[in-house]
Amino acid sequence: MSPTMAVMRRELRSYFVTPVAYVFLVIFLVLAGILTFYTGDFYERGQADLQPFFTMHPWLYLILVPAVSMRLWAEEEKGGTLELLLTLPLTLRQAMLGKFFAAWLFLGLALALTAPLWITVNYLGSPDNGVILAGYLGSWLMAGAFLAIGACLSTLTRSQVVAFILTALICVLLILAGQPQVLDFFQGALPRKLINGVAHLSMLRHFEAIARGVLDARDLLYFLLTILAWLAAGVLVLDLKRTR
Amino acid sequence: MIETDQLTRRYGHLTAVDALSIRAEPGQVLGLLGPNGAGKSTAMRMIAGFLAPTSGTARVCGHDVRREPLRAKRALGYLPEGAPSYGEMTVREFLVFIARVRGLRAEVGYRRFEEVVGRLQLEDVLEQCIDTLSKGLRRRVGLAQAILHDPPVLMLDEPTDGLDPNQKHAVRQLIDAMARERTILISTHLLEEVHALCNRVVIIARGRLLADATPAELEQRSRYHGAVSFSAPGSGVSQEMLGRLPQVASIEVDPLDGRITVFPKPGVRILEPVEELLRQQGLEVSEIQLERGRLDEVFRHITTGAGAAERTA
Structure with a gap:
């Protein structure tokens, strides 16, 4: 078994031995x-x-994903197990991916448990199940992006509360970035190109595109790149901490 | 084998480990000795790959911790200070996790698991959460984790800290049993441990190497080395007469219990002359002892100002 898998399995198990997972x-x-x-x-x-x-998922994740991600590294640092983990023969990247995938699968499980809603809709009418599937995919990708942000910020602090607040803050900025109210506010103050750029960074815009059932490679790429970039930043922070 | 080469670690202006070069060979139990805050843990963390050296490097079994960190980590079993472990896991889960991360194949992993659990007597607590274990048991779980992959090099940061005397004894026996074909580096501030375990000692203070010797060599540096002490209750042993012996440098009397210590001139044996004198005088001596030297005194001398200054001069 690869070290990444080992870390992932350990993390997943640790969710369910405490009541935290069930409460969540x-x-x-x-x-x-x-x-x-x-x-x-x-x-x-x-x-x-x-x-x-x-439609409600971005706001739901805003509170719940940081609650999952805040402990990823902050807890290891506080409990001293970081030293144990990082002196085992695995790379920082493997450790980060293992932790991330565990949390992502857990959120996937939470999402899967909403299936009764999907069954209800199918009972009541005949929805376009392709669109619903795309919605689930988009939602899971967005959860992953929030999670990656949280995983990165969790490396910065040993306080889970700080990790939670920082993550929620960045996530709310990324949700709001594409809202007309926000963009209008900067209209005139910033060059048009920059505003368009900010609008493209918006989670909401990409999520809504996928949730409408339009699977555009650019939207998928947006989420995958967001995840990878934040995880890479987290690995970088961990590595910097070794030298600081 | 563990080698460090000018290993240095700075935190801002503070130099925690200062150009430390030490070497431990297979079959050796090297004790890293120093007062609290001397840089023992920092040095070990760099060897283990948890901290990056500011300059210099370390090698584990020839693998440079900077260039081949994974190979170095594979060759090393490490017990961090305080033996951290995942408290919500059971002992079995924890050890299985370690085996998986270390990539032990199923059959090897199982054999090693059985062996380590037996050796550290963890059979009865395998299904218990680590959080619920006593300090001594948790330390044993930490040790089990460190030796699970049967590493050629073992590094233990204060392995007996906070254990009761029986537990200390058990851990020392274990280390002793493993010492034969392995390289073992332990850090401690307990001098008794040095006697019990180490065949070589490195003393550091403020990050610097101050002494690198065998315990016996260190004892010889003590002013008590070769001194003779005895108790002669109720008798007025004449200090004057002892002082007249040509081999004697000085005499001290313990103000509390009246024990008399006679110090020799450098390189002279005084046990026989002192005994001879006492016999001639017909003095009753309840017990007489030839001192090997006191490590605590040498340690204090080396790590406090006097010794340190002498060394750097």
Whole structure:
């Protein structure tokens, strides 16, 4: 077994030996339900799709993903196990990927547990299941991007609270970057090209494109690159910490 | 084998490890000795690859920790200070995790697992969470983790710190048993440990190498080396008469228990003359002892100002 797999399995197991994972799953499912049915007017819209469900995901992840990612490295640092882990024969990249994949799979599980909603929609009407599948894919990719940001920021501090707040902050900026209110605010103050660039950085824009069922390679690439860049930055921080 | 070559680590202006060059060979138990904050743990962390050296380097079994970190880490079993482990895991899960990360194949891993668990007597706690274990057991789990892959080089940062005397004894026996074909580097600030375990000692303070010798050689540096001490309760042993012996340099009397210590002139044996004198005088001596030298005194001398200054001069 590769070291990455070993780390991933250890991490995944550690989620479920404490009640944290179950608490998280319950909160995730309850919030997802509430947001969909009340805020999203699931029934009142009279349409057989999961659009209101997915629309709420960025805001749901804003709170819940940092809660998963904050412990990834901060906890190891605080508990002294970082020294143990990093003196085992594995590279920083392998350790980072192992941790990331474990957390990403866990979020994938949380997402998969919302399947009853999908079944409900299919019972009530005949939705376009391709679009719904794309929505799930987009949602999982977005969760991965948030997670990668959190994994990187978790290396910066031994305090999980600080890691949580920093992650939530960056994520909210990335969500809001494409909102017209934000872009309008900078209209005139910044050159048009820069504003367009900022708009392209927006998570929301890429997520909504995928969730509409349009699988554009650029949107997928956006998420994959975001994930890789933040994970690489995290590895860099870990390496810098060895020399500091 | 462990070698360090001008190994240096700075934190801002503070130099934690200063151009340290040491060497430990197979079959050797090298004790890294020094006061708290001397740089022992920092040096070990660099050898283990957790910290990067500011300059200089270290080699484990010939693998440079900067150029071939993974090979160096594979050859090394390391017990970090305080024996950290994942508290929410059971002992079995933890050791299986270590075996997997170290890439032990199933059959080898299983054999090693059985052997290590037996050797450290962990059979009864295999299914317990590490969090629930006593300090001594946790230390043993840390040791198990370090020797699981049967490494040629073992590095243990204060392996007996915080253990009770029985546990200390057990850990020392284990280290002793493993010492024959391996290179072992242990750090400690316990001098008794040096006697019990090490066949070579490196003393560092403020990051610098101050002494590199066998325990016996260190003892010879003590002013107590070759001194004779005895208790003669209720008798007025004449210090004057002892002082008249040509071999005697000085005499001290312990103000608490009245024990008399006679110091020889350099390179002279005084046990026989002192005994002879005592017999001639017909003095009752309850017990008489030839001192080998006191490591604590040598340690203090070397690591506090006097010795350190002497050495750098």
